Amino acid sequence: MAQKTSLFRIGLIISALTVAGCSVAPPGVDTHDPAEATNRQVHAFNKALDSNVLRPTALAYDAVLPDPVEDSVSNFASNLGLPGTIVNNALQGDLLGAGKNLLRFAINTTAGIGGIFDPSTVMGLEEVDTDFGETLFVWGVQEGAYLELPVLGPSTERDAFGFVVDLVLDPMSAVITSPESSYRTGARVGDILHTRSQLGDQIDGVLYESADSYAQARSIYLQNRRFKLGDDAGDAFEDLYADPYIGPEE
Amino acid sequence: MLTRRTFITRALGTLSIAAVAAPALALTTNQASNLVTQVAAEITSIMNAGGSRTSKYRSFEQVFARHADANTIARSVLGPTARSTSNADLSAFAQAFQGYVSRKYGKQLLDAGGGSVAVKSTRDRGRFMEVRADARIPGQSTFDVTFRVWDQTGSPKFIDMLVEGISLVTTERTEIQALLDQRGGSVSRLARDLGNMG
Numbered sequence: 001m002a003q004k005t006s007l008f009r010i011g012l013i014i015s016a017l018t019v020a021g022c023s024v025a026p027p028g029v030d031t032h033d034p035a036e037a038t039n040r041q042v043h044a045f046n047k048a049l050d051s052n053v054l055r056p057t058a059l060a061y062d063a064v065l066p067d068p069v070e071d072s073v074s075n076f077a078s079n080l081g082l083p084g085t086i087v088n089n090a091l092q093g094d095l096l097g098a099g100k101n102l103l104r105f106a107i108n109t110t111a112g113i114g115g116i117f118d119p120s121t122v123m124g125l126e127e128v129d130t131d132f133g134e135t136l137f138v139w140g141v142q143e144g145a146y147l148e149l150p151v152l153g154p155s156t157e158r159d160a161f162g163f164v165v166d167l168v169l170d171p172m173s174a175v176i177t178s179p180e181s182s183y184r185t186g187a188r189v190g191d192i193l194h195t196r197s198q199l200g201d202q203i204d205g206v207l208y209e210s211a212d213s214y215a216q217a218r219s220i221y222l223q224n225r226r227f228k229l230g231d232d233a234g235d236a237f238e239d240l241y242a243d244p245y246i247g248p249e250e
Numbered sequence: 251m252l253t254r255r256t257f258i259t260r261a262l263g264t265l266s267i268a269a270v271a272a273p274a275l276a277l278t279t280n281q282a283s284n285l286v287t288q289v290a291a292e293i294t295s296i297m298n299a300g301g302s303r304t305s306k307y308r309s310f311e312q313v314f315a316r317h318a319d320a321n322t323i324a325r326s327v328l329g330p331t332a333r334s335t336s337n338a339d340l341s342a343f344a345q346a347f348q349g350y351v352s353r354k355y356g357k358q359l360l361d362a363g364g365g366s367v368a369v370k371s372t373r374d375r376g377r378f379m380e381v382r383a384d385a386r387i388p389g390q391s392t393f394d395v396t397f398r399v400w401d402q403t404g405s406p407k408f409i410d411m412l413v414e415g416i417s418l419v420t421t422e423r424t425e426i427q428a429l430l431d432q433r434g435g436s437v438s439r440l441a442r443d444l445g446n447m448g
Contacts, residue, residue, distance in 0.1 A: 053324075109427050126391070150398075198390075210284050212428035220365050232254020239421060241377070241398075241409050246268045 023145045029182060032145050039148040043214040046153055047207055055204075058196035072116045073190035078127070079108045079115025080184055084170040088130045092138040097128035132169065133162030137229050146218055154221035212238065262434045277406055279372040282379035285406045289317050290367040297364050304362060311352035319400070319407035320344050326409070327422050331437065337439045346444035351422070353448030367395060370425065378409060385413075401442040 023034060033039065051210060062070065082105040089098035104120040111119050120126070136158050137143075144157025152163070167173070174186055196203065210216045225231075298311045314320065324344035325332040332340065365387040373380045378400040385395040398410040410419045428442070431441040 118346055121391070169416060193258055201358065205358075210428070211432055212425065215424045216421065216427060223412075223416045223420060224414050227412075240417075241400075 024142060025076075031218065034145050035147065039146065039218075040214050042148045042150055043217065045150060046148065047089065047213065049151065050203075050207060053073050054193075054196055055200075057197040058193040058200070061190070061193040062197035070190070070194045071118075073187050074194050075076055075108070075112070075118045076115045077184070077187035078118075079105065079112070080172050080176075080187070080249070082108075082127070085127070085165055087131055087169050087171065088132055088135045090130060091132075091135045092130065094130070097130065100125060100128050131159075131162055132160035132165040136162055137231065141228075143231075146222065148217070149216070150168070154217050156222075156225070159225070277379055277399065277401040279374065279379060281401075281406045282397075283369045283372045283381050284368055284398055285317065285408070286367070286381045286383060288399050289408070292317075294364070294366075295361065303357075307349075307356045310356040310359075311349055314348055314352055317408055318348075319403055319409050320348050322402070322407075322409050323347070323419060326419050327426050328437070329423055329427070331435070335437045339441065340408060341441040342441040342446075343394065343437050347422075347426075350448040351418070351445040355418070357448075362415060364388075382394045 001211045023032070045072050065073075080205070082101050086098050086105070089095070089101060104125050105116065107120045107123075107125070108115050108118055111117070133156075141158055147155045147157060147160055149160060152160075171185070173181075206216045207213045275339045292313050293310070296306055296313070299306075299309075301409070321340075321344055324340065324347050327347065328335065328340075328343065335343070362442075366383055367381045367383045367385050369381055371382050373382070374416055378398045381397045381399060383395045383397070386392045393414050394412075396412040396415075397408060398412070399406050401407065410417055412418070428444075429440055433443070
């Protein structure tokens with residue numbers, strides 16, 4: 001009953017969002033960041049959290065655990081995330097993606113022994129990754145304002161809302177109870193540390209070697225997110241390349 | 251009355267106007283994807299060769315100078331500031347930016363330890379060709395690398411490179427703007443300082 005009420009509420013909010021839109025960018029502007037002052041404060045906090053906690057922990061995690069163990073932990077976490085992804089594939093009408101992920105979940109859970117191994121990728125069956133933020137995009141909801149969230153990092157109004165909904169919609173959270181849920185949480189943390197250490201140099205470059213790490217993170221996040229969604233709406237490439245033969249760029 | 255002769259004359263007239271108004275992209279999809287394959291091969295041979303990192307960065311810079319439209323990239327990265335910048339400063343900046351980019355991205359290439367690039371498709375996007383490729387670094391899943399190529403200078407040259415949708419020009423434009431702000435907007439000062447960065 002509680003599940004139904006919260007789903008009903010989410011439905012109401014989504015229809016409100018679709019009608020009113022999240023905060024909308026003025027025309028001609030590629031980056032909509034009305035909350036920049038607050039975002040920059042959050043960024044400073046996140047950077048401190050990274051340099052004091054996340055980065056050193058990730059380096060230690062990577063140093064202590066053998067690579068195959070790190071891979072197993074990440075595989076386990078990813079596999080448990082598949083049912084939630086399948087819900088979004090279905091909501092987007094992507095039956096092919098849902099089917100692939102379902103097959104992947106079945107294979108990795110059985111042949112992959114509870115998701116610790118990833119025979120699916122070896123077979124060429126890669127994850128069709130998605131989330132509720134993308135579902136909202138498919139349903140026509142605008143990106144909204146850029147947000148830097150505490151701990152979670154760069155996001156947008158649409159993606160932040162999507163993140164919360166994903167937590168509610170996740171089938172595994174209903175199925176897995178303690179103590180198994182703490183294994184899952186542990187695996188998620190391990191996966192984050194693994195990712196942080198794998199992308200270590202790039203993240204370090206952006207956060208610690210840029211003149212403006214906030215603007216870099218924002219630019220990189222938005223470009224990559226729009227690319228992954230297949231969102232060409234904001235592509236300003238028309239004006240991006242100065243062409244001395246046609247005239248000064250606008 | 252629209253006869254065949256008047257129709258052809260009008261059609262030819264329209265074509266010649268179009269040719270003068272907007273230089274047509276003479277570049278073919280093959281030329282664009284061949285450029286990508288060639289540059290990938292040159293980069294790979296630099297990475298496999300012996301020598302210090304510094305000498306490799308210089309070799310990367312030579313590849314950039316040969317195959318990238320450095321002038322356009324520099325102007326695009328400066329954005330609207332380029333319009334009020336003197337030609338001397340622009341060319342100093344273009345030169346300095348070339349070295350900075352070669353060191354900054356060269357370092358990432360060398361740290362990744364090599365990989366392969368396989369062209370998937372080439373698309374005509376009007377002002378430039380877009381060559382999409384799958385890049386693979388051993389031990390990681392494939393990722394998308396897209397190259398934008400045009401021939402406004404007379405031969406096929408790069409004007410941008412995107413990794414998973416993240417454009418070098420767009421990202422560097424944000425960073426260069428921040429660096430300029432730190433130097434009171436002085437392009438010449440930035441050009442001097444870029445020599446020590448990357």
